[in-house]
Amino acid sequence: MNIFLLLQMAADAGPDRVGLVCDGRRWTYGELAAAARGAADVITGAGCTHVALLDESSAAAPIALFGAALAGVPYVPLNYRLADEDLGALLARVAPACVIGDVARAERLNADGGHKLFTREAFLEAAEAAAEGASGEEREGEGIAAQIFTSGTTAAPKAALLRHSNLLGYILGTVDFMSADEDDAQLVCVPPYHIAGISALMSSIYSMRRIVMLPAFEPDEWLRLAADEKVSNAFVVPTMLARIIERMEAGVEADLSSLQSIAYGGGRMPPELIERALALFPETNFTNAYGLTETSSTIALLGPEDHRTAFASSDPAVRARLGSVGRPLPTIELEIRDEDGKVLPAGERGEIYVRGEQVSGEYRERSALDAEGWFPTRDAGWLDADGYLFLAGRADDVIVRGGENISPGEIEDVLDSHPAIAESVAVGVPSVEWGEAVGIAVVIRPGHERPSDDELKALIKDRLRSSRVPERIAVVDELPYNEMGKLLRRQVRAMFQDS
Amino acid sequence: MKPGTKLKSAVCDTEVMVIRGSDASVECGGAPMVDEKPAEPGALDDAFAEGTAMGKRYVDEAGSVELLCVKAGKGSLAIDGVILKTKDAKSLPSSD
Numbered sequence: 001m002n003i004f005l006l007l008q009m010a011a012d013a014g015p016d017r018v019g020l021v022c023d024g025r026r027w028t029y030g031e032l033a034a035a036a037r038g039a040a041d042v043i044t045g046a047g048c049t050h051v052a053l054l055d056e057s058s059a060a061a062p063i064a065l066f067g068a069a070l071a072g073v074p075y076v077p078l079n080y081r082l083a084d085e086d087l088g089a090l091l092a093r094v095a096p097a098c099v100i101g102d103v104a105r106a107e108r109l110n111a112d113g114g115h116k117l118f119t120r121e122a123f124l125e126a127a128e129a130a131a132e133g134a135s136g137e138e139r140e141g142e143g144i145a146a147q148i149f150t151s152g153t154t155a156a157p158k159a160a161l162l163r164h165s166n167l168l169g170y171i172l173g174t175v176d177f178m179s180a181d182e183d184d185a186q187l188v189c190v191p192p193y194h195i196a197g198i199s200a201l202m203s204s205i206y207s208m209r210r211i212v213m214l215p216a217f218e219p220d221e222w223l224r225l226a227a228d229e230k231v232s233n234a235f236v237v238p239t240m241l242a243r244i245i246e247r248m249e250a251g252v253e254a255d256l257s258s259l260q261s262i263a264y265g266g267g268r269m270p271p272e273l274i275e276r277a278l279a280l281f282p283e284t285n286f287t288n289a290y291g292l293t294e295t296s297s298t299i300a301l302l303g304p305e306d307h308r309t310a311f312a313s314s315d316p317a318v319r320a321r322l323g324s325v326g327r328p329l330p331t332i333e334l335e336i337r338d339e340d341g342k343v344l345p346a347g348e349r350g351e352i353y354v355r356g357e358q359v360s361g362e363y364r365e366r367s368a369l370d371a372e373g374w375f376p377t378r379d380a381g382w383l384d385a386d387g388y389l390f391l392a393g394r395a396d397d398v399i400v401r402g403g404e405n406i407s408p409g410e411i412e413d414v415l416d417s418h419p420a421i422a423e424s425v426a427v428g429v430p431s432v433e434w435g436e437a438v439g440i441a442v443v444i445r446p447g448h449e450r451p452s453d454d455e456l457k458a459l460i461k462d463r464l465r466s467s468r469v470p471e472r473i474a475v476v477d478e479l480p481y482n483e484m485g486k487l488l489r490r491q492v493r494a495m496f497q498d499s
Numbered sequence: 500m501k502p503g504t505k506l507k508s509a510v511c512d513t514e515v516m517v518i519r520g521s522d523a524s525v526e527c528g529g530a531p532m533v534d535e536k537p538a539e540p541g542a543l544d545d546a547f548a549e550g551t552a553m554g555k556r557y558v559d560e561a562g563s564v565e566l567l568c569v570k571a572g573k574g575s576l577a578i579d580g581v582i583l584k585t586k587d588a589k590s591l592p593s594s595d
Contacts, residue, residue: 008569164503175593177553202595285592303591
């Protein structure tokens with residue numbers, strides 16, 4: 001099995017159809033497949049163990065992804081935002097690699113790695129030059145299509161491996177071949193080193209939806225491209241959506257009448273943000289996607305109908321689904337388990353386990369799958385009576401107070417219901433008496449008075465119980481998020497350690 | 500048949516990739532599928548001439564064999580003379 005098949009089929013079915021628009025150039029599926037075949041020969045000739053992309057999104061990303069696939073070498077998109085020391089360590093772990101992109105930085109950080117260096121332009125030129133007369137030979141290698149380094153919050157980043165069979169299982173199970181209309185276009189603005197950046201390329205190509213690539217997210221440019229290219233579909237992380245809406249409300253004009261669907265994921269969507277978006281885009285279909293690197297992207301989704309039903313409902317349980325990640329894909333199995341591995345019924349919080357073809361759960365160092373093939377996600381969550389999945393933070397984020405497990409999510413949900421609180425986070429803080437206790441950081445909504453500590457404590461005590469009452473309360477201007485919209489809880493914890 | 504194996508029809512343009520395999524021998528257009536196309540295509544059996552569609556997945560009744568059609572043709576896919584059914588992809592909103 002080889003994911004190159006996806007591009008080959010698109011090129012066979014519509015060789016002259018435009019598949020990618022990037023930096024003013026329009027690539028047909030035929031040209032993309034030819035360049036990927038050329039890239040495969042370049043990669044094979046270089047004799048490297050990995051193909052590392054150290055660059056923003058460009059045509060080089062899909063050509064390197066599919067070229068590496070054909071050559072049987074793992075594609076490793078690296079996070080160019082990492083600090084020198086961290087990036088240098090990752091470069092050493094993939095040496096010797098074909099490094100595409102910022103060659104000066106790769107040379108400076110890992111000079112003795114034996115890497116073959118290509119600027120973006122040099123790589124594209126070499127791939128296109130080798131396209132004619134390319135062998136097109138499919139090499140199996142280790143069967144690994146992509147290797148993605150996790151962000152590594154506590155230890156060194158883990159090298160998550162996605163096999164051709166995982167990625168093909170995901171695409172063939174969720175995307176109909178050539179199902180897009182010829183006018184459909186997908187705006188891709190997530191970084192190439194994120195799993196969503198890879199799955200967006202594959203699902204767009206297999207459905208034959210033209211990719212409109214934004215090299216790095218910027219809200220005004222996103223709006224301009226969406227209007228100029230008559231984009232029909234887009235994926236954003238919540239922080240991107242917030243910035244797009246801000247610019248629109250600030251008067252930046254863009255004709256988004258072609259925009260049929262917006263999918264979002266990658267971090268928690270604040271309820272008031274999605275409600276603002278639903279009001280601002282009444283004709284647009286919203287889909288919330290939940291997935292992990294180790295699961296080849298989406299494993300649960302809240303579709304457009306779910307959004308509309310929840311938004312329009314006065315039933316609190318139905319309305320609450322706007323805060324869920326929807327239902328598991330029909331192609332995977334999902335369970336909530338307690339610490340002893342016992343499967344929990346609806347309504348009870350535990351760790352999310354998944355199993356299916358798309359689920360890799362495999363790292364370069366070890367596989368995290370259990371004997372029956374289940375992957376423990378380390379995400380905490382619960383299912384409601386109708387099978388909607390609600391996330392409750394990382395299992396590692398659980399606050400252990402005097403032996404009692406407290407999920408930050410339940411405290412945050414109560415705090416967020418206070419009219420003066422825009423956002424909140426609960427973390428474990430050191431406590432002499434309890435080992436760990438609850439600390440909260442809150443952002444006050446503009447124009448509101450700061451609620452007193454006593455008022456917040458009383459709110460938690462009344463709605464939950466006394467063990468959940470925060471020992472430490474901090475008011476901050478904003479919460480720390482990474483560029484993918486993930487809340488950096490460790491930074492909040494560090495804030496309480498220092499003071 | 501190992502997953503990833505590509506098979507070609509001996510009587511039409513159909514090509515498939517094995518997604519899930521067994522020891523069964525797959526036929527197309529009434530003739531066993533082959534690794535390499537013959538120089539001259541054989542005759543298409545009218546009883547197996549419904550045609551294949553690119554991108555469709557085909558499964559047997561037991562679900563032990565699954566094939567992806569990567570090139571369309573005039574023949575029907577079958578195992579032991581029983582025509583394979585198409586597997587409908589789940590209709591999901593785009594999430595990437």
